[in-house]
Amino acid sequence: MTVTIYDVAREAGVSMATVSRVVNNNPNVKPATRKKVFEAIERLGYRPNAVARGLASKKTTTVGVVIPDISNAIFAEVARGIEDIANMYHYNIILCNADKKKEKEIRVINTLLEKQVDGLLFMGGAVTEEHQQAFRTANVPIVLCATSEESGNLASVDIDHEAAAYDAVQALIKQGHTSIAMISGTLEDPSNGYARFSGYKKALAEAGITYDESLVRIGNYRYESGADAMRYFLDLEQRPTAVFSATDEMAIGAIHSIQDRGLQVPGDISVISVDNSRMASMVRPQLTTVAQPMYDIGAVSMRLLTKLMKKENVDQAQVVLPHELVVRQSVGGSK
Structure with missing residues (x-):
């Protein structure tokens, strides 16, 4: 049978509210009580129900990421930057490949929003009116990652x-x-x-x-x-x-x-x-x-999204990161 939070509370001799505070890393729990709860969790094999927590808090701690081509090493580097910062702020990511096709991008955006993600990172090509329409129906923050759009209405991180x-x-x-x-x-x-x-x-x-x-x-x-x-x-x-x-x-x-x-x-x-x-x-x-600093583009995009999701103050919503010429051996003088 599935182990519930009630079972853990009874095993540890504490209230369900205390177990919830421990699971959610609330600092207002005594170390001895925290230790007792974790021991009960380990003995019973309890795993918190993310869906139930999401229904209670109206947050899923999940971010949707739309990526143009998952096989492209450039976008893989962006995704790595996103994931590292997501982990730091205790968010999970759902990564969706869109194959650089507008119809699939729109479909993926809507699917992620239906899954009640807390925020959305969009890597893609042109942000069309169809994209804008999908974004307008979202009630979560959206950040354009490694792309931008002319109106400046959406937060973005990119290079020039x-x-x-x-x-x-x-x-x-x-x-x-x-x-x-x-x-x-x-x-x-x-x-x-x-x-x-x-x-x-x-x-x-x-x-x-x-x-x-x-x-x-x-x-x-x-x-x-x-x-x-x-x-x-x-x-x-x-x-x-x-x-x-x-x-x-x-x-x-x-x-x-x-x-x-x-x-x-x-x-x-x-x-x-x-x-x-x-x-x-x-x-x-x-x-x-x-x-172009692909890892940094991903990391900065995710950090910007965390600020928007937590309703923190954002000084600059359109971020342009620097680029740099890397000289190797493929360029020489004209003959």
Whole structure:
């Protein structure tokens, strides 16, 4: 039979209220009484009923996390930051993969809200009107994590993606490159896509380099799309001397396509990207990239959400974390 809080109270010789205070880490319990309750819990094998506690307190101590692609190492690093801070503040997380599909994102958001989560962290692409509608029906705090939206109505934690891309292209320009291609994410994605594309164009314009549409290919963030885009650039009559990729994974695909043609990186073509995933230091040559602090984005997002859930004062609801150029071996001077 299921052991109840009543059984523990009777075994320990205390009231059910005292057992509840011990289980919920209430400091107003004498050490000797606390010890007696824990011994009774251990003898009986009592496990607190989270559902019952949630019904009583109207809190589930659970946070829903919508992640675009659970197999992507970048998002795994964000999730690690979220979980570490969640554990610190005694929250559990429900992690849901949405496959970067709007319909699935909306469905997952609604499912998590139906499960009575205390808060929601959303990692995804564009925050559309359909997303906003789902968020408006929520009566819990929501924080956008590694993404943002234009209105500024929702709390968010991210980097300045346009500035990160600008700095990457600037690094190529400083090496003398004037024929710079880009492997972009979808332009419907406000951060990895459109913002990084805007940073690319801005850097070219400031350097007086004419934007050439033929030097831009749209990828899907995956290795194969980076490899395909690079093969297209290599088949051009006048191939570029450098390539800026919106993500590390596509950049690595590009590097391998270059090497498959018997060419060298950076001897023949330089490659740079944004992310600084673990793969960036595993590929050869090691990839020069702009690092976004993915663990910190997750950790800061979760800490911001805890403040909102506890109705604490929040000085800044839209947080922009710094990025940093990490110089390795994939960028050289233009020939």
